[in-house]
Amino acid sequence: MIVKVAVPGPFLTPLDYRFDLAESPAPQVGVRVRVPFRNKELIGLVMAVQATPDYDVAKLKSIMAVLDAEPIFDADHLAFLAWAASYYHEPIGEVVQAALPKKLRAGDPLEIEGEEVWRLSQAGQSLQSADLPKNAKQQHALLAFLQTEQAGWSAAQLNARLTSWRAAMKKFMAEGWVTSHRGLCLPKSDFGVKPSHILNAEQQSAVQAVADLPPDQFKAFLLQGVTGSGKTEVYLGMIEAVLARGQQALVLVPEIGLTPQMVARFSAALQQPVATLHSGLNDSERLCAWHLIRTGQVKVLLGTRSAVFAPFADLGLCIIDEEHDLSFKQQEGFRYSARDLLVRRAFAEQVPVVLGSATPSLETLHNAQTGRFEHLRLTQRAAKAKLPSIKLLDIRGERIQEGVSRPLQVAMQRHLDAGGQVLLFLNRRGFAPVLMCHECGWQASCPSCDANMTLHYSGQHHGHLRCHHCGYQAAAPQTCPSCQSTEFVQVGQGTERLTETIQSWFPDKTVLRIDRDTTRLKGSMAELTEQARSGAADILIGTQMLAKGHHFPKVTLVGLLDIDQGLFGADFRAAERMAQLILQVAGRAGRGEAAGEVLIQTHHPDHPLLLTLIRDGYDAFAAKALQERQIAKLPPFRFQLMLRAEATHPQAGMAFLHALKQSLQETLAQWPAEEAKPVEIWGPVSAPMERRQGRYRYQLLLQAPKRAQLQSLFAQVEPLIYQSPLTRKVRWSVDVDPQEMN
Ligand code: ADP
Ligand code: ZN
Ligand code: ZN
Numbered sequence: 202m203i204v205k206v207a208v209p210g211p212f213l214t215p216l217d218y219r220f221d222l223a224e225s226p227a228p229q230v231g232v233r234v235r236v237p238f239r240n241k242e243l244i245g246l247v248m249a250v251q252a253t254p255d256y257d258v259a260k261l262k263s264i265m266a267v268l269d270a271e272p273i274f275d276a277d278h279l280a281f282l283a284w285a286a287s288y289y290h291e292p293i294g295e296v297v298q299a300a301l302p303k304k305l306r307a308g309d310p311l312e313i314e315g316e317e318v319w320r321l322s323q324a325g326q327s328l329q330s331a332d333l334p335k336n337a338k339q340q341h342a343l344l345a346f347l348q349t350e351q352a353g354w355s356a357a358q359l360n361a362r363l364t365s366w367r368a369a370m371k372k373f374m375a376e377g378w379v380t381s382h383r384g385l386c387l388p389k390s391d392f393g394v395k396p397s398h399i400l401n402a403e404q405q406s407a408v409q410a411v412a413d414l415p416p417d418q419f420k421a422f423l424l425q426g427v428t429g430s431g432k433t434e435v436y437l438g439m440i441e442a443v444l445a446r447g448q449q450a451l452v453l454v455p456e457i458g459l460t461p462q463m464v465a466r467f468s469a470a471l472q473q474p475v476a477t478l479h480s481g482l483n484d485s486e487r488l489c490a491w492h493l494i495r496t497g498q499v500k501v502l503l504g505t506r507s508a509v510f511a512p513f514a515d516l517g518l519c520i521i522d523e524e525h526d527l528s529f530k531q532q533e534g535f536r537y538s539a540r541d542l543l544v545r546r547a548f549a550e551q552v553p554v555v556l557g558s559a560t561p562s563l564e565t566l567h568n569a570q571t572g573r574f575e576h577l578r579l580t581q582r583a584a585k586a587k588l589p590s591i592k593l594l595d596i597r598g599e600r601i602q603e604g605v606s607r608p609l610q611v612a613m614q615r616h617l618d619a620g621g622q623v624l625l626f627l628n629r630r631g632f633a634p635v636l637m638c639h640e641c642g643w644q645a646s647c648p649s650c651d652a653n654m655t656l657h658y659s660g661q662h663h664g665h666l667r668c669h670h671c672g673y674q675a676a677a678p679q680t681c682p683s684c685q686s687t688e689f690v691q692v693g694q695g696t697e698r699l700t701e702t703i704q705s706w707f708p709d710k711t712v713l714r715i716d717r718d719t720t721r722l723k724g725s726m727a728e729l730t731e732q733a734r735s736g737a738a739d740i741l742i743g744t745q746m747l748a749k750g751h752h753f754p755k756v757t758l759v760g761l762l763d764i765d766q767g768l769f770g771a772d773f774r775a776a777e778r779m780a781q782l783i784l785q786v787a788g789r790a791g792r793g794e795a796a797g798e799v800l801i802q803t804h805h806p807d808h809p810l811l812l813t814l815i816r817d818g819y820d821a822f823a824a825k826a827l828q829e830r831q832i833a834k835l836p837p838f839r840f841q842l843m844l845r846a847e848a849t850h851p852q853a854g855m856a857f858l859h860a861l862k863q864s865l866q867e868t869l870a871q872w873p874a875e876e877a878k879p880v881e882i883w884g885p886v887s888a889p890m891e892r893r894q895g896r897y898r899y900q901l902l903l904q905a906p907k908r909a910q911l912q913s914l915f916a917q918v919e920p921l922i923y924q925s926p927l928t929r930k931v932r933w934s935v936d937v938d939p940q941e942m943n
Pocket of ligand 2: 638639640641642643681682683684685686
């Protein structure tokens with residue numbers, strides 16, 4: 202018997218192994234096996250079994266162990282993974298790796314024992330804080346905590362919420378006040394009160410469009426709803442209908458969007474436990490969530506990008522929120538689009554899929570316009586909220602202080618006086634993006650990247666420099682390395698500097714900065730957004746982290762400080778991204794009862810796309826932008842495939858891509874002219890940032906009117922790459938439907 206095993210590594214197809222273990226039943230398709238490879242052992246997944254070998258199996262190595270009694274993935278799911286491998290030209294073993302939780306990749310058993318969970322015993326339940334020693338703070342905190350949840354808490358959950366608890370727990374155990382047992386990581390049983398919204402007519406008909414579909418039917422929907430229109434309520438309505446049929450739902454959200462508040466909102470509305478998969482979980486928690494969904498014990502999964510691979514017992518609906526968000530595209534390694542895979546998955550499983558956004562990507566809009574997706578719309582804000590008014594502030598010739606123009610400063614004062622909250626958006630973290638010598642003009646740049654280092658203080662007295670591209674850090678110099686001068690200028694604003702400025706202008710107001718630096722610690726994002734939401738902070742300053750889906754009902758003024766750079770990016774998607782960002786940030790204003798105002802500072806108040814966006818809205822903007830794309834023969838009217846190569850040696854990547862281009866052209870020369878002619882090959886050229894992390898980077902772009910042309914062209918050349926000795930010196934990658942041209 203030949204067993205085809207997907208193992209991690211650069212192998213285009215599964216590897217063949219022999220099965221001759223006497224003591225183990227033959228492996229089924231979809232189970233994990235341990236196999237020898239060179240002088241290592243690898244864990245792989247059985248993709249196929251060939252009972253009657255068509256060649257001599259004596260030369261094959263034998264499977265060492267079969268790890269699972271039952272398949273981890275069913276045949277449909279395996280087919281989905283195989284499809285992803287072939288579409289993205291990613292080795293199947295790597296796709297399987299992406300689909301498995303780390304513990305399963307490492308060979309842990311599929312059946313999980315569960316983690317240790319502590320809860321109050323019978324005796325402990327009557328315990329009151331007065332029964333504890335007065336100064337035993339830890340014990341008081343632990344008791345209060347245990348009283349909130351009958352089902353108990355795991356170590357991971359306790360760690361996330363209490364600074365120290367083990368000593369107190371030991372004491373409680375000794376007293377017999379708590380019991381411990383191994384339980385599944387079942388989400389909490391207390392779902393809170395079910396809120397009762399009455400859906401408005403548009404929301405209702407959107408829900409109905411999905412609920413009315415016969416079961417087991419694929420259909421793709423674009424749910425385009427302005428910010429605050431109640432898209433989440435619509436998702437919940439759709440999910441309820443699916444749950445009523447006994448099926449499960451998968452909801453993908455951007456990394457930033459998956460907040461504890463969102464999870465709580467889902468489980469309260471659905472009165473069910475909701476499983477989550479995101480980067481904040483540890484390996485056990487991931488495996489557990491995965492297990493609960495795979496076995497059907499939990500019906501709803503809220504997850505980020507990689508949750509698209511999670512196996513379901515009976516999937517009935519797929520949803521992706523903020524579908525335009527770039528975080529759904531994996532930008533390294535296996536470069537998949539979770540959005541596109543989700544649509545494919547829904548098709549394979551014959552279930553509906555809903556792509557939601559206030560600012561849909563042009564690809565998705567195009568799909569809606571050509572009839573591939575049904576277009577559902579929510580044109581109004583839910584409840585009493587109104588859409589904010591958006592105005593461009595022409596700051597040419599205006600006095601700008603620390604990046605803030607006088608009219609914006611005045612507007613801030615006005616809104617604060619009226620009791621409103623103000624949000625300032627500046628998409629640059631740190632103190633200043635450039636540190637320059639005042640004498641000779643020397644600038645602090647990264648030793649391994651073609652980029653400036655950003656100056657940070659983060660509360661310390663002495664500044665330090667950080668490269669935002671490779672993470673390199675260094676103390677800020679005291680004297681200029683070039684001329685020994687001690688005079689430096691800090692050029693430009695980052696959120697850190699802006700916060701300092703704003704705090705000095707409004708000394709009695711609470712200013713809150715929300716960016717990657719202030720939210721690095723676990724739980725801090727939740728804490729900061731809660732302060733923002735409750736109104737405990739008066740002024741919010743943040744990067745695009747603040748733009749994503751947050752509901753801050755007290756914000757009445759939103760100011761966008763520095764958007765001009767984004768208008769003129771080298772990437773053909775720059776304007777689209779900018780428009781999405783502007784409307785998403787603007788959408789944070791006026792979500793409560795008070796009306797919202799949005800002010801955008803710009804030196805380019807006549808920029809045509811910007812004008813269209815502000816005057817006529819996203820649809821008009823998108824129509825224009827799509828027209829431009831069509832004329833320029835760019836996606837979504839063309840398909841692209843990007844090949845990248847990088848090496849520490851300058852030019853090695855370029856040489857590799859030149860060789861590759863030649864192979865591609867030779868292949869094309871054999872094609873019938875009418876198929877070959879529309880395929881374009883651009884480059885190779887150096888990447889916009891040629892050197893990053895000490896590597897010189899180059900790219901080659903393929904473009905064609907039909908996807909199939911690119912797919913088959915690259916598939917013909919791919920085996921040559923895998924055999925090429927050049928790959929020893931360069932790191933190369935293939936990016937199907939690239940989202941960024943960097
Ligand atoms: P979106 O996801 O479209 O930005 P949300 O779903 O977060 O919007 O809804 C915005 C706010 O409006 C939320 O506070 C939500 O509870 C409220 N809301 C949504 N739909 C309704 C409704 N039909 N009636 C009352 N309030 C609603
Ligand atoms: Zn100098
Ligand atoms: Zn760097």
